[in-house]
Amino acid sequence: QLQLVESGGGLVQPGGSLALSCAASGLAVDYYAKAWFRQAPGKEREGVACISSGDDSTIYADSVKGRFTISRDNAKNMVYLQMNNLKPEDRAVYYCAAEPMLFRRCVLSPSAYDDWGQGNQVTVAS
Numbered sequence: 001q002l003q004l005v006e007s008g009g010g011l012v013q014p015g016g017s018l019a020l021s022c023a024a025s026g027l028a029v030d031y032y033a034k035a036w037f038r039q040a041p042g043k044e045r046e047g048v049a050c051i052s053s054g055d056d057s058t059i060y061a062d063s064v065k066g067r068f069t070i071s072r073d074n075a076k077n078m079v080y081l082q083m084n085n086l087k088p089e090d091r092a093v094y095y096c097a098a099e100p101m102l103f104r105r106c107v108l109s110p111s112a113y114d115d116w117g118q119g120n121q122v123t124v125a126s
Helices: none
Strands: 003-007 010-012 018-025 032-039 046-051 058-060 068-073 078-083 092-100 120-124
Touching: 003 092, 018 032, 018 092, 018 120, 032 068, 032 078, 046 068, 046 078, 058 068, 078 092
Parallel strands: 010 120
Antiparallel strands: 003 018, 018 078, 032 046, 032 092, 046 058, 068 078, 092 120
């Protein structure tokens, strides 16, 4: 099981940018798929972006395509989410997640992931 610790949330104005980081500790993190999810008040947790192990292929939710970028640095056991052109509807608690998915493409379903970070608040307001 991985321990995941997020950082980098905060308050930003609409149109601004934020970068989230997630540090993973544990064994053999390279073959874990990594993902970012978010949960707004009163809403279900939704997938934002994920990155597969091996080929680093990515999947994005339609709502963030072209604005958010997920990346990983296996040497540092880190996964990142760069968020640009933020909108008020992006306000949520953001979670990173991980799951062993060797030779499988990542997915944006929360039920597919067992390891979760503690969550980090992102607020977009003027």
